[in-house]
Amino acid sequence: MASNAIYIVTLCLIGACFVIIWKFSGLKHEDRKFKAILVSFMVVMIFQFLVFDPIRFLIQAVDTACWPKMYRPYVPDGKAKRHNRMDYLNLRLRSLRSQLMITAGHRNEELNLKYRTIVRELWVYGKLFLIHLFLNLALVNRLLYYNGESITNLMMYNHTNSIGLSHVLFLHQLYPFIEQTLINGFSSNDPHLVTHWNHVNSTKLLGVVRMRLLRDTGEQYGLKDPEYTEKQYTDGWSLPHIREPYTDKYWSIFLPWLPMTQIGGFWERCFLSVRQYGYYSSYPELKGYVTTLRKKRDDSLKVLTYLHKNNWIDDRTAAVFLDFTLYNVDANMFSVCSIRCENLPFGIIRSSLNVNSVSLTETVETLPWVGMICLLIYVLIWLELGITVIVPLWFEPKLLKRFWVKIDLLILALSITVVTLMVLREGIVSKLLAVLEVASTHDFIDFRIPARLTEFTVMLMGFLVCLVTLRLWKVMQFASIFQIFTMTLALAWKALFSTACVICIFMMAFGIATVSINGNNNEHFRSLLHGMATVMCFSFGFTSHVEPKELFHGGIFMGLLIYGIMAFTVSILLTNVFVSILNNYFTAAKAIRDRNRTEQITFWEFLRVEYADIIRVTREAFGCEKKYRRKKRTVAENIQRKLDLQAAAVASVRTKRGRSYRIPSKGRTGNVTDDEEEEYERKAQAQQKARIARTYTIAAILQTQMEIAERKLFGDKEGNLRSGSEDEDDAGQEQNLPRQYV
Incomplete structure (x- = not known):
């Protein structure tokens, strides 16, 4: 109790100092700065628990093992309180009241240990499940769906100044679609003017539109996947039989005819080296011939005219991909858009639009206060889970063979992985935004990696919630x-x-x-x-x-x-x-x-006895404590009335059933077996023993209360009774004995 009091007082002092410094220091931080301070405090606290505390304990252990301390001889405390008879009686009264609640089933220590383990696991995993639920609800952005749905509708259907993608049926219709919808819709002739989408004023294009073309080799046989050419061409898809200078300088002319050679870094290989499965075939994402449009409308039209004159899209085209990223300023959302136009063997194309709406600029500092509080609680619960799982493994490594211990470790590993991926995504987005600030008029800013990293993180969070639910299912086996x-x-x-x-x-x-x-x-x-x-x-x-x-x-x-x-x-x-x-x-x-049911207490009966004080205080706080109501009758009259009601209920049951009230369970034949009769007699004897023990306990409680009342009324301040000189000699002998044994 003293250590808990010191801990609570320390926390109160720290909190009071923190509030005083924040209130009267003359510095009023904005919400984002204040959240950054809280995040820094949380990171330091995590490092304190995970890094510095183990190092400190290791140093203390080495110090204690090498240079043991010399302990002082034990000296009894002369100021210790000397308990008298009243203290003993009060302690005995509390003990008897607790004994009144405890039955023979509560003395099964193995079952009690099992229920205590269930209580501890239910407390940890129940909080973990609830915080995952609230954290997902606090961090979810319900506007993402509507943003993607609105962009899809505006792109798929015809409007006054744009052509809908659903109306593009042939290859030659791609050029008007690109000109009307993508060039005229997003760009202007002034490069310094911040243009917006002509459909939505708050949405603008980040970077430029990238066009990627996959060209069929024409040598597909059987059921194999189609092969796409990676040869180098010149204008009009003619083979370069002569070497022309400065092909690597004037990319505007030669780049659309050269295959992609840049594989990219680690993240490109992880998230972009996949195949898109379309309506007709599957298409790789790191192959093909790439070109980009421009910031200015006239320059983009020049690029498009050049491609159209030299038949960049011809009959050998397998698919055309148009990739770009939109940013909604009001909603703070990124929309990574990818248009796929497949050239089918039937003479038409099949187009599809994929819009991935994500919030990439949301950091811990920009979270709402509800999400911030949930995040702080999640960190505390995660530390508690780590202590609950790692500490037993440190003392008993054999526990690692258990299936549920492996599930616990997997939950911890997935939690760390999700947090790590979120931090990495924030770093990637920061680099892309820095590139966007200094990007030229023809740079394509690829936000597909952070968008797909966000999707992967959401999937891992889903698996994490499933594992926590599975672990909670195991705990609920009581x-x-x-x-x-x-x-x-x-x-x-x-x-x-x-x-x-x-x-x-x-x-x-x-x-x-x-x-x-x-x-x-x-x-x-x-x-x-x-x-x-x-x-x-x-x-x-x-x-x-x-x-x-x-x-x-x-x-x-x-x-x-x-x-x-x-x-x-x-x-x-x-x-x-x-x-x-x-x-x-x-x-x-x-x-x-x-x-196979055994006679044992249930989990709720264990909780009722184990946390009796908490239940009592809660009932008193909310006014739910049962009170005795006389209803203008004496205690004896109320007891007699209750006994009469019980007897009337027994008689009513006998009348309705038409047989004796004592009816043990019956088999299929309707006759009572010897085992069932023996089981019934055993249960009846156990109930009778419990009633007798309860009666004796109630008698001891009444006798103890009578003695306390007697000593308070007729005794001195310490509750000692002095009836004569002859009783003084026996007072020391009777000091620690209950009244019934004196």
Whole structure:
């Protein structure tokens, strides 16, 4: 208690000094600066716990091991308080009141240790789950979806001054689209004028638009992925049979005909060396022929005219990619846009637009106060989790073999990874913004790396929440319903896995059949994956877009047969079989639980006794404490009335059941077995023993209270009774004995 008081007083002094310095120092910081100070304090605190404290403990351990301290001889404290009879009686009264709540089941020390471990884990992982929930809600930006949706609508459809991407059907229509929508929409002839998008005044283009072209080699055979050329060309895609000087200087003329050679750094290889899967094929992101537009409108038109005259986009073009980044000043959002135009073998192109709206300039200093507070609480909870996991491993390394300990370490590792990725993203964005300040008129500022890094971080946070939820599920095993679910999964996983395999085989067969018959005539069945996904969604009721007429391309009777079998076999029969198996195993798990149930206290009974003082103080604070109400009757009358009500209830139950009230459990035949009768007698005896022990405890409480009242009324200040000189000799002998044993 003394150490806790010192700790609380120290915290209060530090807080008071901090408030006084902040209030009366004459410096009034803005919110961002004040948050930066808090972040610095948090970083120092983390380093104190993770780095400096272990070093300090190591130095102290070496010092204690090499130069042990000489302890002084023990000297008893002469000022220690000497307890009298009243102190003993008060202590005994508190002990008897606690004993009144404790039954024989509370003396199972192994069960108590188990429940204490559950309380500690529930406290840690419950807070961790809640703080992840609140942190995600505090950091989420609900405007990101609407920003991406508005940009998609403005780009896809025709407007007064722009051409919609959905109306671009042929290759030769790409040039008017680029001119009307991208050049006229974002640029002007004045390079010093900050231009905005003609649709949205608060949105402007960062850098320039980059155009990337993938050119087909024309040598694709079989089912292999198409190959794209990486040869060097000159104007009009003619091979450079002669070497022309200054090809590396005048990039405006030669760069559109030269392949990409710059692989990039580590982040480009991690986040950009992937393939985009389009409608017709997959396309690499670090290959192709690249050119950029300009800041000025006239210069961009010159580039576009040059490309059009020299047939930069021709029949050998496999796909054209238009990459650019928009920034909304009012909403502080970056929109990384990528337009993909695939040249299909059917003479038309298929266009798609991907808009990734992210908030890249939000740092810890710019967070709202709610997010800042959640972040500070998250750091404290994370440190507590680290102590809870690492300290037992330090003393018992064998615990690392346990599955749930590995989950705890994975949670810590994922948390550190998410924080590290956020810091790295902030550094990358700072470098890109610094490049943007000094960028020339033809520099393309690639914000795809921080945008994809943000997506990856969000995915890791999702996995982190899943792991925390899984760990919380393990902690909640004290509840019977969670035990039944876990036992059901443990018993039924083989049968459920076999049934799931059968369902997957049926769905794969139906998917192959529907794709083979209707794949060329319906978008839902244009590939095997699309067909299986459609069958799965239809079977489990996720969508109702599949109509019978969409399966009639192989004939009405064949379509009706496939639709009926798919609806009955997969959707009704196999799904109900799966649910029935799960229900049967659930019933079996419940029966096993009931059969193996032991007489022990529940987790809530343990909490009621373990935290009785906290519960009592809480009830008193909120006015929920039960009070005795006389209702104009004496205590004896109230007790007699309650006994009469209990007897009337027992008589009512006997009347309704038509048999004796003492009815033990019955088997299937309706006869009472010997084991059930013995179990019933054992429970009745245990209840009778508990009642007798409770009665004796209540008697001891009343006797102790009577003695306390007697000593307060007839004793001196210390509660000593002095009835005569002959009792003084025996006072020392009776000093530490209760009244009933004197």
